[in-house]
């Protein structure tokens with residue numbers, strides 16, 4: 407099959423659009439799972455309404471945004487490889503494909519969690535889900551580094567500094583959110599609030 411010269415750039419444009427949509431969906435989906443799990447602490451009538459709403463939002467997000475984003479990213483990537491098959495012989499591309507396989511496994515695992523949540527069988531806590539939601543960040547940073555640096559993947563001090571900074575930022579966000587939740591629950595328990 408022969409493609410016009412600009413086809414590669416079109417595939418790449420749509421590939422990047424697909425990747426952005428896919429990741430937006432993955433990040434928001436697990437955030438919804440966290441709210442869904444934490445709705446269990448609400449009063450029974452409110453809890454039921456919230457759980458139904460989260461179930462609906464999760465299904466729509468997964469089926470209308472996240473999965474189509476993945477299909478667009480992967481199908482355009484296939485277009486890129488058909489137009490330039492020599493990429494497949496390069497180490498960075500093989501490493502990237504291994505990471506993408508991990509990302510697709512994560513995507514499928516999210517669907518499994520969604521099914522368990524909808525049936526009220528999910529055993530994951532909000533805290534565990536928050537930690538899980540950091541996993542795609544790691545995939546994202548590594549894959550983007552691979553496509554940018556290719557076979558010159560950096561392993562020097564600057565790389566570890568940047569990776570450390572990204573991890574530090576992710577951990578700080580987690581700690582801040584935890585501190586805010588603790589403060590809120592203490593405020594609610596305070597005698598002043600109980601009259």
Ligand code: HEM
Pocket residue numbers: 418421422425479480483484486487493503506509545546549550553554
């Ligand atoms: C099926 C799996 C994938 C394959 C086969 C694939 C393949 C490719 C190829 C061949 C390019 C063009 C490289 C160039 O022209 O320099 C590319 C670009 C890119 N890919 Fe992927 N990709 C895949 C998945 C992903 C994922 C999951 C991400 C994000 C986490 C991603 C992010 C990017 C980015 C940001 C670019 C643009 C890089 C640039 O122009 O410098 N790709 N991809």
